[in-house]
Amino acid sequence: xxxxxxxxxxxxxxxxxxxxxxxxxxxxxxxxxxxxxxxxxxxxxxxxxxxxxxxxxxxxxxxxxxxxxxxxxxxxxxxxxxxxxxxxxxxxxxxxxxxxxxxxxxxxxxxxxxxxxxxxxxxxxxxxxxxxxxxxxxxxxxxxxxxxxxxxxxxxxxxxxxxxxxxxxxxxxxxxxxxxxxxxxxxxxxxxxxxxxxxxxxxxxxxxxxxxxxxxxxxxxxxxxxxxxxxxxxxxxxxxxxxxxxxxxxxxxxxxxxxxxxxxxxxxxxxxxxxxxxxxxxxxxxxxxxxxxxxxxxxxxxxxxxxxxxxxxxxxxxxxxxxxxxxxxxxxxxxxxxxxxxxxxxxxxxxxxxxxxxxxxxxxxxxxxxxxxxxxxxxxxxxxxxxxxxxxxxxxxxxxxxxxxxxxxxxxxxxxxxxxxxxxxxxxxxxxxxxxxxxxxxxxxxxxxxxxxxxxxxxxxxxxxxxxxxxxxxxxxxxxxxxxxxxxxxxxxxxxxxxxxxxxxxxxxxxxxxxxxxxxxxxxxxxxxxxxxxxxxxxxxxxxxxxxxxxxxxxxxxxxxxxxxxxxxxxxxxxxxxxxxxxxxxxxxxxxxxxxxxxxxxxxxxxxxxxxxxxxxxxxxxxxxxxxxxx
Numbered sequence: 001x002x003x004x005x006x007x008x009x010x011x012x013x014x015x016x017x018x019x020x021x022x023x024x025x026x027x028x029x030x031x032x033x034x035x036x037x038x039x040x041x042x043x044x045x046x047x048x049x050x051x052x053x054x055x056x057x058x059x060x061x062x063x064x065x066x067x068x069x070x071x072x073x074x075x076x077x078x079x080x081x082x083x084x085x086x087x088x089x090x091x092x093x094x095x096x097x098x099x100x101x102x103x104x105x106x107x108x109x110x111x112x113x114x115x116x117x118x119x120x121x122x123x124x125x126x127x128x129x130x131x132x133x134x135x136x137x138x139x140x141x142x143x144x145x146x147x148x149x150x151x152x153x154x155x156x157x158x159x160x161x162x163x164x165x166x167x168x169x170x171x172x173x174x175x176x177x178x179x180x181x182x183x184x185x186x187x188x189x190x191x192x193x194x195x196x197x198x199x200x201x202x203x204x205x206x207x208x209x210x211x212x213x214x215x216x217x218x219x220x221x222x223x224x225x226x227x228x229x230x231x232x233x234x235x236x237x238x239x240x241x242x243x244x245x246x247x248x249x250x251x252x253x254x255x256x257x258x259x260x261x262x263x264x265x266x267x268x269x270x271x272x273x274x275x276x277x278x279x280x281x282x283x284x285x286x287x288x289x290x291x292x293x294x295x296x297x298x299x300x301x302x303x304x305x306x307x308x309x310x311x312x313x314x315x316x317x318x319x320x321x322x323x324x325x326x327x328x329x330x331x332x333x334x335x336x337x338x339x340x341x342x343x344x345x346x347x348x349x350x351x352x353x354x355x356x357x358x359x360x361x362x363x364x365x366x367x368x369x370x371x372x373x374x375x376x377x378x379x380x381x382x383x384x385x386x387x388x389x390x391x392x393x394x395x396x397x398x399x400x401x402x403x404x405x406x407x408x409x410x411x412x413x414x415x416x417x418x419x420x421x422x423x424x425x426x427x428x429x430x431x432x433x434x435x436x437x438x439x440x441x442x443x444x445x446x447x448x449x450x451x452x453x454x455x456x457x458x459x460x461x462x463x464x465x466x467x468x469x470x471x472x473x474x475x476x477x478x479x480x481x482x483x484x485x486x487x488x489x490x491x492x493x494x495x496x497x498x499x500x501x502x503x504x505x506x507x508x509x510x511x512x513x514x515x516x517x518x519x520x521x522x523x524x525x526x527x528x529x530x531x532x533x534x535x536x537x538x539x540x541x542x543x544x545x546x547x548x549x550x551x552x553x554x555x556x557x558x559x560x561x562x563x564x565x566x567x568x569x570x571x572x573x574x575x576x577x578x579x580x581x582x583x584x585x586x587x588x589x590x591x592x593x594x595x596x597x598x599x600x601x602x603x604x605x606x607x608x609x610x611x612x613x614x615x616x617x618x619x620x621x622x623x624x625x626x627x628x629x630x631x
Contacts, residue, residue: 016095016096016120016123016124016147019120019121019124019147020147027041030176031176032184035178038122038125040188041121042070042119043058043188046071047199047270050199054074055073056198056199057073059201060189060203061205061206062180062205063207064206064207066180066207067168068167068168068180069167070165071165071166074163076133076163076164077090077131077164078090079140088140088153093120094119094142094149095120095144097120123147123168124147125147126144126146126169127145127146127169128146128169129167130142130143132164132165133164137159137160138158139158139159140156142154180205182210190212193216194219194220194320195223195270197220198215198219199215200213200215221240223253224238224318224319227263227318228257228318231259232257232258234258234368235256235368235369237255239365240253241351241354241355245345245349245350248324248326248340249324250322250323250347250351252283252320252351254318254320255318256317257318258316261315261316264280264314264320265320266321266322266323268325268328269325270322273330275520277337279321279323284314286347288310290356292307292308293356308377309478312374312380313373313376323338323343323346379456380456401471404427405440405442405467406440408436408437409437413487414488416440416489417438417439417488417491418442418471418490418491419440419582420491421443421493422444422494423445423495426493426569426572428443429569433578434582442468444503448464448507449462449464451510456477459514471486472484474518480514480515482521489525489589490511490518492524493526494569495529495569496529496531497567500568508592511592516594519593525592527587527588528581528587529544529580529581530542530543530544530581532563533563533564533576534549536559536561544588
């Protein structure tokens with residue numbers, strides 16, 4: 001091997017090559033979330049047109065071949081010659097990073113696709129793309145393959161319409177899976193229609209012959225009503241507040257229900273900020289202070305009453321906070337968290353002023369809300385002992401680890417992991433199979449409590465949940481501290497059947513609602529257990545799906561292969577469990593992201609909620625894709 005290291009060794013990635021080389025830097029991952037992010041980037045460009053008042057209709061269609069077509073009736077991407085390149089502006093936008101109208105304050109005052117890399121990144125990661133622009137009475141078209149233009153910008157017809165039509169097919173060389181999920185996309189498009197009152201958004205999936213059309217004149221107020229459809233509000237109408245401060249526009253809709261959980265969704269320029277940010281921090285701060293101030297002012301909080309805490313005033317709250325910032329500072333291209341300090345200041349200023357004004361004229365609603373908050377405060381104080389009992393071991397010396405927990409020997413968090421296992425039988429096998437140095441086992445008996453429907457103090461009285469929290473060492477809810485985590489990985493290990501999926505979803509809902517930093521930090525995983533085993537030539541082969549099994553069988557068409565199907569983890573002996581599911585060298589783990597947890601929470605709400613029609617539609621769409629149904 002040559003040890004020469006000079007200019008020839010320095011590789012220059014030109015055009016969109018950096019995107020294809022490191023796609024995760026631009027769309028987060030090349031998995032399921034990254035695939036759907038492609039669609040969001042193109043749709044967000046149309047949404048930017050809608051926010052500017054140039055577009056009132058967006059159509060998204062998944063075509064029969066798995067490609068996606070997004071069209072709008074906006075102004076259309078400029079097609080005239082760009083002064084710096086001498087080529088069409090359309091080609092510049094589609095083939096050059098950091099080129100777009102988002103960088104010109106004259107083009108967009110508010111924009112979701114701030115980075116200017118959206119359309120070109122989608123182009124780079126597509127097997128092919130075609131863009132049609134309707135403007136000035138003509139239809140312009142250009143085609144691309146893997147980010148490179150393969151035709152000039154050409155006129156292909158005349159029209160009275162205006163707008164842009166973008167069609168693309170994700171590149172199978174980049175993405176392990178290129179099959180779009182109707183439900184994930186539908187959820188986002190419905191959300192966008194709520195956030196942009198008056199916009200009509202049509203979604204069609206020709207693969208499964210499903211279509212939806214959304215148009216909400218009431219905007220986020222209708223969004224709140226939809227979220228609370230299966231809950232019981234304590235005041236009739238959602239509260240809507242709106243205002244601006246220092247060029248930051250604030251929209252807030254909120255309604256309290258008799259439920260125990262809080263549901264606050266935050267958005268910046270229509271982009272969902274799943275990790276919150278300065279706008280969410282501002283909202284929580286001003287809500288707590290304003291509610292206490294109003295409670296004292298109107299004598300609902302008596303002199304002897306302590307101030308309400310944040311968790312008290314947010315119990316049962318459903319809120320949507322949508323802010324619009326000229327130059328938002330996001331963490332990364334996937335825009336998960338907002339960092340603008342001016343957003344914090346604007347939320348504090350606008351919400352305080354508008355909330356005081358609203359409740360001065362609606363004191364009956366204020367009394368209902370604060371009465372609930374006072375009840376929450378009493379429950380919080382009553383649950384204090386219970387919370388202290390589930391704090392991590394090194395906080396309270398007399399708190400012992402759960403008796404069912406088989407702890408590991410190592411105290412090095414970087415190498416340790418805990419398996420939360422379905423059932424005592426599988427738990428017993430896992431304890432025998434594990435590496436005692438680094439692997440801990442916590443068996444669960446039966447299904448865990450549905451935390452979505454239980455009060456916080458009731459949840460803490462659940463032995464199963466208490467065991468999980470004590471074993472992890474983090475505390476829970478307001479007492480959660482990730483620094484107390486005792487293991488580097490938390491691995492959910494359940495049967496590969498409907499009951500196992502249910503338990504996994506319940507656990508993910510628990511982590512999502514009350515221990516969210518674990519998911520954000522990438523600490524939560526799901527172990528994939530095998531479905532089948534074939535023994536051949538004294539070797540054992542395990543398969544995790546019907547597709548894997550069939551592909552193996554097809555390699556040996558002339559050989560009779562006997563396979564066995566595992567109905568659950570409890571059927572495996574310790575050796576099999578180690579080989580297939582617990583051995584770090586060979587096992588298959590799925591890391592849970594915030595998007596996965598939100599999806600689990602959404603599916604759980606659909607399947608366990610009171611919306612019969614939505615549940616029926618979901619089951620009909622997914623019935624044929626279920627391959628591991630025990631009957």
